[in-house]
Amino acid sequence: MNVDVNIVQEENSDELYEKKTFTVDKGQEPLRIDKWIQNHIEGATRNKVQQGIDAGFLTVNGKIVKSNYRIKPGDDIVLMTFINPDYTILKAEELPLNIVYEDEDVLVLNKQPNMVVHPGVGNFSGTLLNGVFHHLLQQDPNIDEETLPRFGLVHRIDKNTTGLIVLAKNAMAAAHLSKQFFNHTVQRKYVAVVWGNVVEDKGTINAHIARHQQFRKMFAAYPEGEIGKHAITHYSVIERLNYVTVVECVLETGRTHQIRVHMKHLGHTLFNDWEYGGEKILKGTIYTKYKQFVENCFDLCPRCALHAKTLGFIHPRTEELITFNSELPNDMQQMIDKWRGYTKNHKPEEES
Incomplete structure (x- = not known):
């Protein structure tokens, strides 16, 4: 039939x-x-x-x-x-978790850098989900290790991206949240530092995203729309710092590496994003002192400069909108402060 x-x-x-x-x-x-x-x-x-x-x-x-x-x-x-990610049996581990909010239905965390969200090849321990499993076992020793990943994880952020992520604590909450993410009604705002001076104060990037046809661990933008999935990112400039710009990105869709791929497509690769070429000095001068300054910034923020700052969703039980905000992590904040100091003492036209 x-x-x-x-x-x-x-x-x-x-x-x-x-x-x-x-x-x-x-x-x-x-x-x-x-x-x-x-x-x-x-x-x-x-x-x-x-x-x-x-x-x-x-x-x-x-x-x-x-x-x-x-x-x-x-x-x-x-x-x-x-969609079951590629992980084996989940094991509980006592890990430092920055819990922003928790009730009987949802758990909102502020993820630290260098932490994978769920176990997979090469990352079977030390993941956010392992730590959450241990945390929830303290509340209910009978929780099923197969239930948590299935009903808990409704979205993810990259290993080196910091910021807010929500997990569901029961099936009802998972159903409610997953529909919000699928329908793109969840509010998600990110702060990123990108190479170059973003010309427009605000704009929208509309380009399909799919796996890179040559490098399968990367993704690429396809503006013609013949390849990949529909993706939209809205951006606005927060601060201009000579050769880098601090921007806010609002996701209308949620594709893997979306902000990283879209900003590169715009011509403004994320600062120190080694997967997409941001670990190279893409803008600036040829002077040795400038190169050393940038290397010092790389050392301060030894990862892709991206932070999930705002997360808002309809609570699955109360049906009310709840919104969370998180401060920039120290590594990004210190790097931005260093660029501010540089900008006060150097004008681009003097060294171009």
Whole structure:
């Protein structure tokens, strides 16, 4: 029996849920929705399907249903499914976590640099999720290690990006948050330091993003829109510092490396972003003193200069908008201060 299936997701996203839509065949006999889904999703168990339905991950004709709902020909089914990152069994580790907010449903953290969000190849320990697992075990020793990554992680930020990230503490919260991320209604503002003087005070970058066709660990912008996924970044200048600019970036979509790729596409690679060439001196003078100054800035902020400053979302239980802000981490702040000092004493036209 044929089923129309549309999967709306690709790997180049920092959001960890995909949306699958089904249209039930005209010849379909009445069947419980949980059994029908189990038959059409590879590897799905009856228990997991029922958990997802109870949590609101599934709708039929736009409405949430129960597991005993019997499907009918022509039913439109929408299912949010978890994209399982490449990690092994999660292990709890006592790690320093900067918890900004916590209640029975959500956990908001301010991630430090050089911390991977979830375990994967080469990073099986020391991840944010390992630390969160240990933290939650202190509250509930019976928590299932398979439940946390499935219902906890709804988005991620890069290893060397600092700032705010939210995790769900139960299935209901995960369903609610994942839909917000998928529908791009979550408020996310980042602060970045980029090479060069950004000409316009504000603007919008609209360019598809996909894996780089030659270097598979990198991503690239494709403005024609024939390759990759739709991506939009709004930017505004916060401060101009001669050969670098401090900018605020607001994400309208959430693709992997989106700000890094979009700003490079604009001609302003992020400062000290070694994956995209920002660890080289891309703007400035030929003088030795200037080169030494930049090297000192690299030492102060030995990573991509990007911080997830603001995060706002509708709380899954209260249905109220809650917003969080975090200060710039010391490494970025000290580097910016150093550029401010340089700018006071040097004008670009004097050394160009």
